[in-house]
Amino acid sequence: MNDAPFDLDPALIARFAAIVGENYALRAQADIAPYLTEPRGLWHGTSRLVLRPGSVDEVSQIMRLASETGTPVVPQSGNTGLVGAQVPDASGREIVLSLSRLNRIREIDVLSNTVTVEAGVILQTLQEAADAADRLFPLSLAAQGSCQLGGNLSSNAGGTGVLAYGNARELCLGVEVVLPTGEVFDDLRKLKKDNTGYDLKNLFVGAEGTLGIITAAVLKLFPKPKGREVAFAGLSSPEAALSLFSLAMDRAGAALTAFELIGQRPYDFTLRHAQGVTRPLAQDWPWYVLMQVSSGRSAEDAGGLIEEVLSEGLEQGIVGDAVIAASLAQGDAFWNFREVLPDSQKPEGASIKHDISVPVASIPAFIAKAAGAVASVSPGARVVCFGHMGDGNLHYNISRPENGDDEAFLGLYHAMNHAVHDVVRSFHGSISAEHGIGQLKRDELIATAPPMAIDLMRRVKAAFDPAGIMNPGKVI
Numbered sequence: 001m002n003d004a005p006f007d008l009d010p011a012l013i014a015r016f017a018a019i020v021g022e023n024y025a026l027r028a029q030a031d032i033a034p035y036l037t038e039p040r041g042l043w044h045g046t047s048r049l050v051l052r053p054g055s056v057d058e059v060s061q062i063m064r065l066a067s068e069t070g071t072p073v074v075p076q077s078g079n080t081g082l083v084g085a086q087v088p089d090a091s092g093r094e095i096v097l098s099l100s101r102l103n104r105i106r107e108i109d110v111l112s113n114t115v116t117v118e119a120g121v122i123l124q125t126l127q128e129a130a131d132a133a134d135r136l137f138p139l140s141l142a143a144q145g146s147c148q149l150g151g152n153l154s155s156n157a158g159g160t161g162v163l164a165y166g167n168a169r170e171l172c173l174g175v176e177v178v179l180p181t182g183e184v185f186d187d188l189r190k191l192k193k194d195n196t197g198y199d200l201k202n203l204f205v206g207a208e209g210t211l212g213i214i215t216a217a218v219l220k221l222f223p224k225p226k227g228r229e230v231a232f233a234g235l236s237s238p239e240a241a242l243s244l245f246s247l248a249m250d251r252a253g254a255a256l257t258a259f260e261l262i263g264q265r266p267y268d269f270t271l272r273h274a275q276g277v278t279r280p281l282a283q284d285w286p287w288y289v290l291m292q293v294s295s296g297r298s299a300e301d302a303g304g305l306i307e308e309v310l311s312e313g314l315e316q317g318i319v320g321d322a323v324i325a326a327s328l329a330q331g332d333a334f335w336n337f338r339e340v341l342p343d344s345q346k347p348e349g350a351s352i353k354h355d356i357s358v359p360v361a362s363i364p365a366f367i368a369k370a371a372g373a374v375a376s377v378s379p380g381a382r383v384v385c386f387g388h389m390g391d392g393n394l395h396y397n398i399s400r401p402e403n404g405d406d407e408a409f410l411g412l413y414h415a416m417n418h419a420v421h422d423v424v425r426s427f428h429g430s431i432s433a434e435h436g437i438g439q440l441k442r443d444e445l446i447a448t449a450p451p452m453a454i455d456l457m458r459r460v461k462a463a464f465d466p467a468g469i470m471n472p473g474k475v476i
């Protein structure tokens with residue numbers, strides 16, 4: 001696609017601009033700049049045009065024109081993605097299509113427990129609207145104040161609610177998609193049960209904008225829990241954390257709504273660098289777990305369950321120490337501690353990050369084996385391991401050695417990735433549990449996935465987007 005002999009000429013720009021109106025066709029580089037890089041500044045691109053359509057019909061007209069003229073289009077929602085998938089390439093020939101003006105909640109159906117939402121609705125806005133309707137929309141992640149549903153669905157976001165409620169894909173019942181041709185595929189159905197042929201919506205969810213533009217979706221809502229209890233526990237090892245997880249699943253079952261693992265290093269970094277956090281436990285431990293139990297009946301019910309799990313854990317010697325939040329505010333403070341963990345790594349210098357998953361039962365063995373792999377690439381490098389243990393998903397990040405050189409460490413980027421990902425593969429795990437592929441992991445995916453899987457993905461891509469105008473160069 002990038003070799004195609006076309007350029008974005010002013011007449012074409014004017015035709016695109018006429019679809020959305022001058023105010024919503026950004027051409028000045030100062031206006032466009034925020035769309036060309038992501039907030040961490042790791043990925044930069046070039047473009048001469050950002051379009052901000054205000055209706056599905058305008059999206060459709062844009063894609064029709066893009067298709068006619070072979071103009072590559074990069075969909076963008078909240079621009080918080082972590083794999084460079086929402087950023088255009090350096091050629092200047094791609095246009096950015098921002099969905100942020102499609103921001104209506106079309107319908108909340110409390111009886112069907114569904115919400116029909118447009119792609120540009122901010123995740124937190126949806127959470128608040130569901131709450132006002134006495135329902136829960138459980139997708140929850142640290143970027144929720146700025147990421148949007150179209151981006152959440154396209155990257156199949158995970159976050160902290162997956163254990164009990166599933167990731168974005170599992171929360172999605174139907175989609176409305178504008179295809180690269182401009183045709184609108186309206187599949188906005190509210191059905192939990194629907195066995196009528198191929199599951200087309202799930203091709204678009206997680207496709208990172210490479211197959212079409214999601215303009216709206218039907219999502220699941222849940223009854224709002226009547227009680228929520230959060231606890232912080234200190235443990236001696238990942239094996240102990242696995243035993244505690246097993247115990248919590250056994251006692252609390254579906255009421256166990258979060259089980260987050262935190263290594264001592266990210267815990268220490270957070271205490272050292274984050275503003276306004278307090279030490280959750282008096283004593284230091286090699287590992288910590290943040291656990292949440294929710295009850296559809298009452299706060300007492302949730303409290304009883306979490307106490308049972310922790311006291312049994314203490315009795316069995318699995319748990320070293322634990323504190324149950326004494327108030328909602330303390331529970332929020334525990335969650336805040338978890339949410340600021342990733343940023344607390346920054347002041348420690350350069351880091352190389354991995355978003356991996358392995359079967360939950362393999363987590364302790366993975367942690368042990370990966371430590372050896374890291375040391376073989378960079379002796380003294382500091383493992384910063386935390387994540388959604390209940391989902392088998394770890395953010396297995398590596399900070400450079402103390403007093404080490406940032407640039408020299410980043411020079412080991414590929415070697416470190418390969419070493420850690422080889423360990424992941426040895427456990428039949430995934431090199432991208434929740435952040436996606438984008439540009440960051442595309443070449444590794446192609447090099448290491450089963451050739452048949454890549455071939456099938458390419459056939460799907462060719463069927464939906466034969467001209468290759470949808471977010472080219474991303475995923476495959």
Ligand SMILES: Cc1cc2nc3c(=O)[nH]c(=O)nc-3n(C[C@H](O)[C@H](O)[C@H](O)COP(=O)(O)OP(=O)(O)OC[C@H]3O[C@@H](n4cnc5c(N)ncnc54)[C@H](O)[C@@H]3O)c2cc1C
Nearest residue numbers: 077078079080081085148150151154157158159208209214
């Ligand atoms: C602080 C922070 C914490 C995070 N925590 C988590 C976490 O816990 N779990 C997790 O899974 N992720 C996490 N993320 C990454 C997360 O996936 C994204 O933040 C979010 O889901 C992407 O939404 P967005 O609106 O920003 O999408 P964007 O970044 O704008 O886009 C993401 C992808 O979707 C495509 N896209 C966007 N909108 C559409 C559309 N309407 N139709 C088709 N394609 C589209 C883009 O082209 C791109 O490929 C985190 C990010 C940050 C910055």
